[in-house]
Amino acid sequence: MAAEDRAKAASPGIARPARSRLDQPKAPRRRLLPEYDPDAFGRFSERIARFLGTGRFIVWMTLIIILWVLWNIVAPHxxxxxxxxxxxxxxxxSLQASYAAPLILLAQNRQDDRDxxxxxxxxxxxxxxxxxxxYLTRExxxxxxxxxxxATRDWIRSELEAVIRDLEERRVLLPAESDEADR
Structure with missing residues (x-):
């Protein structure tokens, strides 16, 4: 409060608007246009666009137009x-088409966003x-x-087989020595 009094005393001829507090939200503005939930409206437009893209819609629209034309030709004056x-x-x-086209475009835009x-x-x-x-390739x-x-199992097996062959060859080459050793 003292700061406001000092500001008024410093400039006696100038009226300043009261400052709003920064720690409090502003009061909401009045809007001329009605407020709506864009997601709810988008879901609604997607439902309409899905229905407009079905065979059921075409059949119902065709039946209504045929009945309309027949009624206005055959019915009493x-x-x-x-x-x-x-x-x-x-x-x-025309009214139906003028509403259907933007709703279909809105549904397509939402689908593009999802895609x-x-x-x-x-x-x-x-x-x-x-x-x-x-990473797995490097590992x-x-x-x-x-x-x-x-040393793998196959390598050890081949080495043992080679040792056995060497021992057998020595036994065949030196049979006399092995006979003397047996006596």
Whole structure:
């Protein structure tokens, strides 16, 4: 409060608006347009777009137009509500098309956004898979290099067989010495 009094005393002829406090939220502004939830509206537009893209919609629309035209041609003159040029039918179809096109575009945009997110997640997953594959490849190469220095079962078997052959050859070549040793 003292700061406001000092500010008024410093500039007696200038009126300043009261400052709003920074630690409190501003009061909401009044808006001319109604507020809506964009996600709810997007889900609604997707449901409409899905329905407009079905055979059921085409069949129902065709039946309604056929009934409309037949009623306005065959019905008694007093009960007809749209005479031959069918201007009201044209207006209704134009109104339906003028709402359907933006709703379909909105649904496509939402689908594009979902696809973009999915592609981004797939790309990140692919990068992780590539990194994991490269790591495993390096590990396998290191194991192979390490195994090259380790005695395997087949190598030991072949070495033992070679020793046995050498012993047998010596026994065959020096039979006299082995006979004397036996006596």
């Amino acid at each position: 007093g009960l007809r509500f749209d005479e031959y040029p069918f201007i009201f039918l044209t207006l209704a179809l 973009r997110v999915t592609h981004e997640q797939d790309r990140k997953q692919d990068e992780r898979s590539i990194a994991d594959t490269e 396998i190469a290191a194991l192979r290099m390490g195994l090259g220095e380790v």
